Amino acid sequence: MSQMKFWKKGLALGLCGALLVSTAACGGKKKSDDDIEVTESTKETTTEPETTEEVVSDLSAEISWWTYPIFVQDEGQEDGTYEQSLIDRFNKKYPNIKVNLKVLSYTDGPEQLQAAIDAEGGELPNVLLDEPGRISGYAKGDLLSDLGDLFTEDVTSDVVSEGILDACKNGDQYVMYPLSGSNYVMAFNRSMIEDSGAIELMNREGACTWTTEAFEQVLERLDNSGFNSGMLFCSGIAGDYATRSFLTNLYDGSLMNGDETAYTMDSDENRQALNKVKEWMDKGWILNGSGSAGADAVASFVEGNNAYCLLWSLPQAISNAEALAQNGVNVVVMPYPSADGTPSLEYMLNGFCVFRTEDEQKEQASRYLIDFLCNDESVAVENVVRSGAFPVRSSMGDIYGGNEEAQLFEALMPYSGTYYNKVNGFEEMRVYWYQMLGEILDGEYSVNDATSSFVEYANKTLTKDGEKE
Missing domain, CATH: 3.40.190.10 (Periplasmic binding protein-like II)
Structure with a gap:
């Protein structure tokens, strides 16, 4: 074979x-x-x-x-x-x-x-x-x-x-x-980014890495052309790796500090990213997915309702291949954008x-x-x-x-970053993660308050009997 x-x-x-x-x-x-x-x-x-x-x-x-x-x-x-x-x-x-x-x-x-x-x-x-x-x-x-x-x-x-x-x-x-x-990567609807001219702003060579500035310009073009945005989902933990990669890369932040002894979502870089997302949401460039799960975001994208999806990987591409074809959706895969154009991917x-x-x-x-x-x-x-x-x-x-698609994934492998799943209490942290996003998206708490609360509770998951592992 x-x-x-x-x-x-x-x-x-x-x-x-x-x-x-x-x-x-x-x-x-x-x-x-x-x-x-x-x-x-x-x-x-x-x-x-x-x-x-x-x-x-x-x-x-x-x-x-x-x-x-x-x-x-x-x-x-x-x-x-x-x-x-x-x-x-x-x-x-x-x-x-x-x-x-x-x-x-x-x-x-x-x-x-x-x-x-x-x-x-x-x-x-x-x-x-x-x-x-x-x-x-x-x-x-x-x-x-x-x-x-x-x-x-x-x-x-x-x-x-x-x-x-x-x-x-x-x-x-x-x-x-x-x-x-x-x-893990994100996906765009090819016809939408081509019809809006947004594809001209997207790097389509090698690993296709790109900047947050270019991503923002793409969102603006899609909106000006009347195309529906993608959603930042947070109803449940499934697919949460996508939202972590997306948010922490926007301004070159990180989920944890270098020795993985504390969470850093309250950093200036991460707070800037979350405030930027709120700004995009107010403009309609990204949708409030506080009531939607990752699977909902994928399904809506596959149906052709959204210009992009933050949650994508090869399994999504393969398992949805028939539906994508039926709906006339051609997918363009991209890594998550970052401020310096060099992402750190999960x-x-x-x-x-x-x-x-x-x-x-x-x-x-x-x-x-x-x-x-x-x-x-x-x-x-x-x-x-x-x-x-x-x-x-x-x-x-x-x-x-x-x-071509395989070459993109191969080219992205050098951008594999920290593997956070190994840290103590990771599964419990994931619950606090989607709760934090929901609080911010729905305006229940400010970015500063929500991230401070997340860090307080997430850091407790790193301990055992009150002592650092």
């Missing part, structure tokens, strides 16, 4: 499924029933060409690899089929390492793993493919191995952004090895961790498996494609064969 075909299919299934772990805004969910133990019958559906592989190591060990259904399967194949084919290829180079595969469901996989952690003597995986938020939680529980030996100078210099490297850490230790990722990330064991053979075998899956030239690019995302390594280059 060609890489381009994988891209079409992988975006629909693999990436959408991965994003659903943290948001409810995606239009569909990858089919996943009970946890799947891969059997011999599953193996038979994938055949690999006969090749002569050089044995890399004769180390002998038996390890387990647990994974969510991140990799897209070939048509008609069960979850785990492709992963088992990877194990078969791995065994050509590491013939004495037995890998037992378990595919977790998104529904109860996290609870199943937590139950194993809580049970005395519970069986934990040696290798897990997951996202940084949960992996960080396991690391804080002192359950994971330090993978610093895998982060050679060649690797760290090749990873596309410092933000991604930081997302792989717990404190000073690397606890996750990254495979692929994708940034993103999803896939990566591997190792649950610590006293068995040195298992520890080394786990590292061999991760290195093979992420770096071996026979599988690495295909694994990124099947994850429905994009390379985190510059050396991989354009893996989607010149597809």
